Amino acid sequence: MGLFQKFKAGLQKTHSQLAHEIKRIVTRSPRLDAATLEELEAALIAADLGLAMTAQIVGAVRTAYESQGSAGLDVFAVARAEVEKSLSANKAGLVRAPRGPTVVSIVGVNGTGKTTTSAKLAHLVQSHKKTALLAACDTFRAAAIEQIKIWGQKLEVEVIAGAYGADAASVAHDAVAAAQSRQADYLFLDTAGRLHTKHNLMQELQKLHRVIGKQLPGAPHEVLLVLDATTGMNALNQAREFNKAVPLTGLVVTKLDGTSKGGMVVAIQQELGLPVKFIGLGEQADDLQPFDAKQFAQALFEE
Template identity: 50%
Template sequence: MGFFSKIKESIAKSTESVTNKFKDGLSKTRESFVGKVEELISRTKKIDEEFFDELEEVLITADMGVTTVMELVDDLRAEVKAKKIEDAAQLRPLLSEKIIQLLKVEEENEGLHFNPDGLTVIMFVGVNGVGKTTTIGKVAHMLKQDGKKVLLAAGDTFRAAAIEQLEVWGERAGVEVIKHQSGSDPAAVVYDAIQAAQARGVDVLLCDTAGRLQNKVNLMNELNKVYRVIDREIPGAPHEVLLVLDATTGQNALQQAKAFQEVAHISGIVLTKLDGTAKGGIVVAIRNEMHVPVKYVGLGEKMDDLQPFDSAQFVNALFSDLINKEAHEEKENTELV
């Protein structure tokens, strides 16, 4: 069984709607990235340094990150030499296999971590404008669909609009929001939210926070205060700190991730607006350079378009035409036998 067929088999357990969401959401990246790789492979008569230079350029254009691209191309170069590969077409499954390897995380880091002994607290961090509040609303909806009782804390008190926006998403998801006036102490809001959550038998508390990254010292002090309050009330919490990034900003998203990693104990990343960019390779760059799992990706505007990240689905969405072609050829060969 070829590598692409294994990918198809590994996603067979997923619903067709999830597979389609990844395909549709990554259509711009597929057309740009895979289209250019295919064009390069189809006109390559000899795998030489010029080929690898052009491949590097294509991968970097997809915002896969210079460091990641160099590692990836060096690995391919070594395999070509070791296996004496001459046909560029053989690099298609090799490239996709290596992308999957870069995206893989340990099983225990997949999905959200929940407190087995009571209230789970999840903090969301990220700069303004990345879709943080929208993401919180979508996660609240997702958790409610799973039968969990959810509460939101409007901890971004720096912007009045952030509080109002969270209330709108709370109404959409059918989830209550604990808030104070604009300009209030974020830690006080979170404290009140924890008390309310415990009194009401809530399963998961989702906490919004400010995103004033331009002033790291203030942001660090603010987040540390919120951390201390949460840990004091619920030892071991927060159980997740999710960094929300906008995929359309490409390498800027990677720089934001590195900056936030300095001020927050990030446990996972949510990459929004992946459907709006041809630079979906940023998923690979973030995972490989940050060593933090991408837990969710935004693949559209609808409430259920935030999806748990799946590396097999990601590669399937990118190489779907090639995967279907290989599966068809294998079927034909089987029938001939």
Template identity: 50%
Template sequence: MSFFKKLKDSISQKAEAVTNKFKDGLSKTRNAFVEGIEDLFSRRKKIDEEFYEELEEILIGADVGVNTVMKLIDELRVEVRKQKIEEAAALQPILSEKLVALLQPGEVKTTLNIAESGLTVILFVGVNGVGKTTTIGKMAHMLKQEGKKVLLAAGDTFRAGAIEQLEVWGQRVGVDVIKQQSGADPAAVMFDALQAAKTRNVDVLLCDTAGRLQNKTNLMEELNKIYRVIRREIPEAPHEVLLVLDATTGQNALSQAKLFSDKTGLTGLVLTKLDGTAKGGIVIAIRQEMDIPVKFVGLGEKMDDLQPFDSEQFVHALFTGLMTNENED
């Protein structure tokens, strides 16, 4: 076997592995969503008000978002009138097509913004319990696999055990953690981390912050102070401000995204625990209601289960059942 054939096979296997991760990770959402729609289309042959109401319930149940669902249903009504569709089965391919269109990335950049030269600073924000520290650890692993020198900053000095948790991840991944004692000024930790990163010729600095409740003004001000310290040391940083959200909270995740976006200049979102929820439609809701891209998704507990978000992979994994049935028809 030639070198190029081996390389091609290796790339193909990796791509297939990522596809399977998305399929496995979205199985709960897919089962609830696809089974509900398939059941609706098999039971109801005629397109009437009851049909629209049931479809609406299924989509809202998957947390696609009320505003998005209403718009989608209105568009389907228009297509039914325009094309004079009477059988429900004829509407299924149109529904799939419109769902796919909702996730198209458009103008927003979905890849990580890495500095062309020098230090890249990535700031992580989000409330407690969403998997922020775990996400940082997994991203450190991912970046290290890409050959980058990574450093972690333990900026969550408020929560008991947060520093230790980050240190555990640092040890697992083989990455140093810059820290101070519990209760220290987070901005001072960031300053130390930036100096260490420059001295050590680090490529990427990943910064943890306290799990701020969005209604706590003083904590939001603290976050702005961290932001200012980073800007003072590296004017073009932070290169990313990533909000970590728990996908299992559904619409609450969307509410958090809106509140944090108003205050922190978010550049991207990370959706964790997508494998543990039937509410994966929240990705569609966020994509429709905000200009902030989903950049990564958590699809499991393993070190490499943090995956760059790919709308085509997501659509394929989520709507496999619908698309397979269309192809068979």
């Protein structure tokens, strides 16, 4: 399956709902009167595209209709162009440290997909002929250490782990030392899930970053917040709070395959001004893709 085909397959739920609705609205009333535009607006909001993006699309459709009438007016094409335009500044992909290992800290609340994303990222850089190391910094749950070790075996990626209950910062410290001595290109730190409202847990994360920053200046080079697309706009609050505690360099939106509200990727980017670097489209190692505005817009609004 080609990259775009995968993109499309992963966003199938959002696409089919949106396309079905738009088609129904447009076919029924080719004269785009106020009531029809309102229905279009409701369909876009239902896909969680957010108020700003929705207003922008509806405005563009109205303008096109006023200037050219309904003949040849392609609502799908207009929506595609607007979404692509508003996301085009988004920079996907991982930064690369000028020298030494690039350290990527994966953070977020419980169950969003941090561990899976860490493993998928290791797999992704491996497929670009770079070496990766994983660190089991979620020491709160024994099962979490086990889970990432299983991924490590499967992907043939070394996992640096400590004992259950160990200090996460010291595991991270060991992992950075290992990454340096192995001359690994990337080190992914799988951190424990924490509620953005729990101050002490956020402080623990700050400490972890401080420790490795002293050890390797510039680290962590990326702090990626993992957001579960199925939680909708609640993800926005998580992002705001995490960003206050540990400055984020980007977002990863997972489980887009499981929701018809994939528009939240657009809303969240517009609201926060943080790039969505990767999207998760399934549970397998290769179900993570660098975010691409054009492909995303196309996958959402293909007739």
